[in-house]
Amino acid sequence: MKAYTRMLWLLRGRDPQEQRAIKEDAELLLQDARARGRGAVAATWLALMWDLIIVGAGYDLARAFRSLVRSPGFTLTVSLLLGLGVAATTTLFALINAVILKPLPYGDPEQLVMLWESNVPQNRLREGPAPGQVNDWAASNDAFESLTGWWTAQATLRGREGSAPVQGVQVTKGFFEVFRRAPLLGRTFSGDDYIGRPSIPSGRAGGAEPILVLSHRLWQSLGADPALVGGTLFVEGRNWRVIGVMPADFAVPDLNAAFWTPWDMRESYNGPRFPDGPPREARFLRAVGRLKPGLTLEAAEDRMEVLAARLAADYPRTNAGWSVQLVPLRDEMIRSSRTELLLVFGAVFCLLLLVCANVASLSVARSAARAREMAIRLALGAGRTRIVREHLAETALCAVLTAVVAIVFTTVSMGAAIAFAPADIPRLNEVEVNASVVWFSIAIAVLATIIGVFLPGLRGSATAIASTLKDGAPVSGQNASRVRRALVVAEIAVTVVLLVGAGLLARSFAGLQRVDPGFDVQNLLVLRIAPDVTRYKGAPLVTDYFGRVFNSIGELPGVASAAAVTVLPMSTIGSDFYRPYWLEGARPAGNAEAQANVRMATPGYFNTLGLPLVSGREFSAQDAIDAPRVIIINESLARIAWKGEDPVGRSLILDYQGGATARQVVGVVRDARYKGPRSDPSPEIFIPHAQNPYLVMNVLVRTTIDPAALAQSARAQALKVDPDQPVHSVTTMERLLAATMQEDRFAMLFVALFAAAGLLTAATGVYALLAYTVAQRRREIAVRMAIGASSSSVARLIVMESLTLALVGCVLGALGVAAVSQLARSILFGIAPQDPLTLVTTAAVLFTVVLAASWLPARRAARINPVAAMRL
């Protein structure tokens, strides 16, 4: 009962008689309950307390609501500002939650490690292991419970509605044991399923029936019929039995995986071409192992090192110098994104703190404005606790509004964040607004409101009655004012850093766009064709097919020429072959040969691309399968191999498909930046497509009109030749080029967004501070005006104050820029962090904004009526 009496202060606003009645009745109720036992007493007491709290808080909330409705400007500004800050933080939290914090969707994911091969002396780091190694690792059984390797193959899926290109994953024994994931439907592979199955590209007939497990995505696009399990799919010219479907979040190696199929490595590497079984030098697989329970990563690494040393001793030609690296799968997946995301999160959190500081500044200004009201209420007998309680209720309302604003903005901005984010951030598809995101948002909203509204407002209740009522003197002392000034200066300094960053990134991006990629990017249409291996077997058929495709596309008006290559500049699709070469009679000892990218090109490719020949000739129809082996090289290779002499007519030995053969150089082309403007040209060797008829090609069309307008008709013309061969990824070279700069664009937009937010924060900060100062110095200004100061000189006084803040902020910001300039150097392209134009522009923008923010307070100061101001 004592507690109850103490809690009665909640009802202070009520009539004392009513309060007494409530108390007495509560006592009677408790007495009644005592007769019924302890349980009843406890229940009654709880009910009474609850009743008191609900009624008391409801009363305060209602008051707070009325007061907020009376001055909606403050409430809305605060909730909007805080809400935006919280929304930004929450969005980043959602990203981090999905990408970093959530466990991988596999059983016991912490046991999973990815395996890489590295050769430090040759500076070949983190290469996917070769089949021979994966085979031995899995067999050795030293460190891993199970270990699997896989590779991804392009395949053509033919259905009722035509053909579609899909990615099939060839997995070695133990794949589903490693990942420990149950299928959604049907079953996954078990031991015997791996034996004797044909691989995706193998045209071989016979052997065991091909089987596959579907990805959720492909299953969905096929109609999500459970009856698909047990049925067959027509892939790469043969029927495959579907034995299961995986859940939606099973994405190994990524979401593009359409199906998984068992790969019998021994079956693939069988026959006279592979006397030693699975090759050890073709490093192209991806491998993941499940550590034995209780085995640490270090212990496993040690055991794998022993194994690698043994293999190096057994197979010195292919394995000398090669070691094994083990990386936890989780780290592997978020390797690059983790630091970026955490940095961005830190930045967003700083922004939130800035916003809080600003709102705090507004709150202080507001409580100063209400100081008289408070003082009068205190003088009339309102208790301080009552005022604090009302303030608490006000904070609660603000927090609710903030949380609502934040959740709405988060939901809206999530889509934008995902669209803007670089596509290589893994697990982006798992980002969502879920319960933990909403709770995070609420918690941050409450925290931000406490910092921004509750704590600063407390000062208001500590008002000294007498002095406030006496002459409207300043409420908070010099000290508080100095703190707020420091806050604004800090805001300006941070904004300067962000503005400089945004400016530099924008200039760097513009610089990237000006880089000459080496060829004519405009008016190029790109499409990809992956003909069926079973239909087009042998060089003549393939050459003939592509020739007909070029002719068919060439018939279109607006097309100048068409050609094809295995890997296009700027394109991420297509496989590069990095192969050793040497000059005749000059093969280096060991395996220290220089390497070059090998690509297959059709006649007219360089002409179509607009990449000029430095000397020699292009490929022609004469460079057929039975003609002498020829190649075209780029300037980089010519420089490295022949050191300035003209290589045309000379020979070079290339170790590629079918062993080392001499090939004559017939032409040298200019260097192109193959991987985007940031990349440097690397040595390249081009082989006539007819002499190595690769199936999956990128077709390039030079147009005389807007290439995008020709996309559909060019695709149709290609399909006219053979409607069963999929033609896809139709795009323009300009778009491919833009895609290589996607990360730069992301960084630029992101920092620009931040700079804008920072600018807004600084502007409101300056405004709130000056508005407060003007209110505080009302009497002083009035006196100045009374003794002859003009309105303009008063306005100047206020503006000067803002300019001082801006100047100090700028100087501090410049120091900040100097501090982070080393970091920026690595991101920037073709521009120094001290770029004067950027610095000057930043200062100009900042001063303009600060001046604009001080305009209203200055005008208010200039319009003070001395008579009215001094009367108070």
Next chain:
Amino acid sequence: MPDRLRGVDHLLPLKPKVLHILLALADGPRHGYSIMQEVAARTDGHVRVWPAAMYGSLRELEELDLIAESEKRPSDDDERRRYFALTPLGKRVLSEEVRRLEAIVDHARASRALRLRSGQALRKERA
């Protein structure tokens, strides 16, 4: 304006707690504690009103002129207690509300899908 001419529709429907308080006062004036006990007794303890909320409601009802402090009080009582009684307006509001609820109950009974037993049958069953 005389009470009986004043419309009562804008006061309906009553909040459940308010309805229970008015019902408790239907048989005559009561003081606060007695209202709480009466409500608990009428509903077998399923509905309870607690003092802070109840006195708030009583004040609102007084302001709405649905109840008034009563002069009639037992001789043996603590003189500090306030007794409340329904005003004529309060009585009308209560009967209007009961009529409104009755209409709803009738409608529900008429719906055969619900198969509600009548109040009589229910009482027999209990007996």
